[in-house]
Amino acid sequence: MSLTTAAPMQNRDDYLDAVTLIRTASAAYHTDGETPLDDATYDRLRQEVAAYERAHPGHVSAVSPTGKVAEGALAPGAVPHTVPMGSLHNVTTPNELSGWYAKLDPSRSRGLTVENKLDGVALVARYVNGRLVALLLRGNGRHGDDVSHAISNDIHGLPEQLAEPFTFEARGEVVFTFKQFERANTIRAQHGAKPFSSPRAAAAGTLRATNRLYRLEMTFFAYHAVALPLGTGKPLADVETQAELMEQVAAAGVQTTAATVHGLRVVATVAEAQRCVEQIEAERASLPYGIDGVVIKANSLVQQAAAGSDARAPLWAVAYKLAPAERVTKLLDVKWSIGRTGVLAPRAVLAEVELGGSMVSSATLHNPSDIGRLDLRLGDSVTVILAQDIIPRVLAPVVHLRPKAAEPIEMPTTCPVCGGGLDKSQERWRCAATAAGTTSCGLPAALLYAAGRDQLDIDGLGPSVISGLIGHGYVADIGDLFALNHDQLAQAAGGSTVLADKLAGQIEAAKARPLHQVLTSLGLIGTGREISERLADRFGSMSAVLAADTTALRAVDGIGAKKAALIAAQLPRTAKVVAKLAAAGVNLTGSASGSAGDTTTGGPLTGKSVVVTGTMSGSLAGFDRAGMRHLIKLAGGSPTESVSKKTGLLVVGQRAGSKVAKAEKLGVEQADEETFAALVRDYLEAALDAMAENRT
Ligand code: IVH
Numbered sequence: 001m002s003l004t005t006a007a008p009m010q011n012r013d014d015y016l017d018a019v020t021l022i023r024t025a026s027a028a029y030h031t032d033g034e035t036p037l038d039d040a041t042y043d044r045l046r047q048e049v050a051a052y053e054r055a056h057p058g059h060v061s062a063v064s065p066t067g068k069v070a071e072g073a074l075a076p077g078a079v080p081h082t083v084p085m086g087s088l089h090n091v092t093t094p095n096e097l098s099g100w101y102a103k104l105d106p107s108r109s110r111g112l113t114v115e116n117k118l119d120g121v122a123l124v125a126r127y128v129n130g131r132l133v134a135l136l137l138r139g140n141g142r143h144g145d146d147v148s149h150a151i152s153n154d155i156h157g158l159p160e161q162l163a164e165p166f167t168f169e170a171r172g173e174v175v176f177t178f179k180q181f182e183r184a185n186t187i188r189a190q191h192g193a194k195p196f197s198s199p200r201a202a203a204a205g206t207l208r209a210t211n212r213l214y215r216l217e218m219t220f221f222a223y224h225a226v227a228l229p230l231g232t233g234k235p236l237a238d239v240e241t242q243a244e245l246m247e248q249v250a251a252a253g254v255q256t257t258a259a260t261v262h263g264l265r266v267v268a269t270v271a272e273a274q275r276c277v278e279q280i281e282a283e284r285a286s287l288p289y290g291i292d293g294v295v296i297k298a299n300s301l302v303q304q305a306a307a308g309s310d311a312r313a314p315l316w317a318v319a320y321k322l323a324p325a326e327r328v329t330k331l332l333d334v335k336w337s338i339g340r341t342g343v344l345a346p347r348a349v350l351a352e353v354e355l356g357g358s359m360v361s362s363a364t365l366h367n368p369s370d371i372g373r374l375d376l377r378l379g380d381s382v383t384v385i386l387a388q389d390i391i392p393r394v395l396a397p398v399v400h401l402r403p404k405a406a407e408p409i410e411m412p413t414t415c416p417v418c419g420g421g422l423d424k425s426q427e428r429w430r431c432a433a434t435a436a437g438t439t440s441c442g443l444p445a446a447l448l449y450a451a452g453r454d455q456l457d458i459d460g461l462g463p464s465v466i467s468g469l470i471g472h473g474y475v476a477d478i479g480d481l482f483a484l485n486h487d488q489l490a491q492a493a494g495g496s497t498v499l500a501d502k503l504a505g506q507i508e509a510a511k512a513r514p515l516h517q518v519l520t521s522l523g524l525i526g527t528g529r530e531i532s533e534r535l536a537d538r539f540g541s542m543s544a545v546l547a548a549d550t551t552a553l554r555a556v557d558g559i560g561a562k563k564a565a566l567i568a569a570q571l572p573r574t575a576k577v578v579a580k581l582a583a584a585g586v587n588l589t590g591s592a593s594g595s596a597g598d599t600t601t602g603g604p605l606t607g608k609s610v611v612v613t614g615t616m617s618g619s620l621a622g623f624d625r626a627g628m629r630h631l632i633k634l635a636g637g638s639p640t641e642s643v644s645k646k647t648g649l650l651v652v653g654q655r656a657g658s659k660v661a662k663a664e665k666l667g668v669e670q671a672d673e674e675t676f677a678a679l680v681r682d683y684l685e686a687a688l689d690a691m692a693e694n695r696t
Contacts, residue, residue: 157255167233468492479580603636614653
């Protein structure tokens, strides 16, 4: 049967094949973690099996995985769980989430917790008298395999010894962060071992491994805790809520999901929970670890007990599944180009798959040395993820699926653009002539970046027009874009006068972009959007930025000695381009907060420099950093990053950091979330709308 069709199963043979495949994949997943199916395919297959069983109740196989934890594939492990270890039921829409919520007893509500659903391996950690004595995998939910051999200092967040003699069981997820994963595959390559195909496979394999010659660092986040009936040591105190329970676990010294990027949030309503889900989804690609959803739980422990569990999972918690951001697909080819800074950039051509909700057929490979380190081959099945900036990235090959005919990838010996030599002296290979400033093989990428939404925002200036402009010799840098005439644009647009008209209008509009966007468009290394905003705020004009030395640059929030030197070294080179921009009448003055056109004079924060710390909850739930910056500007204030004597107000959210202590020391005024929300209440809706718009 085909795994790729979504058509319902037609006959019992197909159904039985699917049952076998699910059981095999599940057994592999629960043993060495290397499953032949990616999550999305697996989930769909499971749904198809369930649908077939509903339609043909007389055909249900005795070994059907439906309704069983671990799909019934495992023989019971050696150690019984104290309390059964369930899985989670899934929802995928706001309606389904509300449906789940409606079944909870409203009279006992203490709100809902919202946290990342970490994509790793479930692990039970037993502490007795403050000492970590056993580690168990979930197994079939009633019995789990003992992996206590993995107790070591290699699991970050899971100390072998607690400061106090607590006796309890922490339940949570072991993950490899993307950094840990990269390090792990490098170490494995050094030992001649095959790379792990995914962070989850790395976690499963590493927890089970007993005789490795090397050690790999992992990370643990607890999401639950249960009492141990052992009568020795100190139990966790009786509390009323999930959040308080997890606070105790964290206070005991075990890392919890409160320490993840989005923390463990408590919200009052299901609508707020939904907003958090949307925020987490929007920020997912920037997380340092993989998530496959968001977990929402009844916060009240009494409400949890009343809801109970079914055969598969608790009914007081639910997983809001997100579109898969990790898939396995075929690597068909590798193409080479030069990035905007002259770096040689491999790009993977892939068999098309759905990733994060859209179809993907190409992905970046980090850098050429990855190809050797991972021993990638053409024809390999590869794990692809959505990484920073929502760009798909090849993570690793799935080595056990490698076909015999897989071929090595040929590495370029010359620059794919100019044919000149490559500078291989650093990990990132560069076109030698571009690095020396004699050619600009990175120009297409630089122009594409300059045209981007956060920079000059020139809609229609895509790869083919850019290639036309460069091919005709009309454009040698960003400044030349503003000197193009209609005929030249039409030629580059393949003769389309309609597109040329549109481009001319867009380029004209781009002249009025705020200073920080023009600055970002120059593509200086170390000046992304945030830093450019701060540079614009600080210096107020392009000429003042160009005149800045390292001392002046260091006065900018977020620019240290290293970055100051890096930026200063690039400034002289930009003078020529900036002169062209000035001659064309491009805006080269104004501060980011002033020129964004969204700062209110006379607002409640007028003249105040406002710093935010922690994650927002309550009336501000769902506001991310960009959202808070926008809100502050709307209310007349200027958002800044660090607390100083000049700070007018510190907004304190959940899990606030060291900024609070600093504000106290300096006597800076502080506001909690609700106080701040009340202060800026007239601007909340507009800021939320703007945030939603930015995400579409
Ligand atoms: S709560 C009794 N919270 O997802 C508690 N699970 O698909 C039930 N998972 O088996 C689980 N992150 O291993 C919970 N923040 C989180 C989680 C989480 C990941 C895993 C967990 C569970 C699986 C179900």
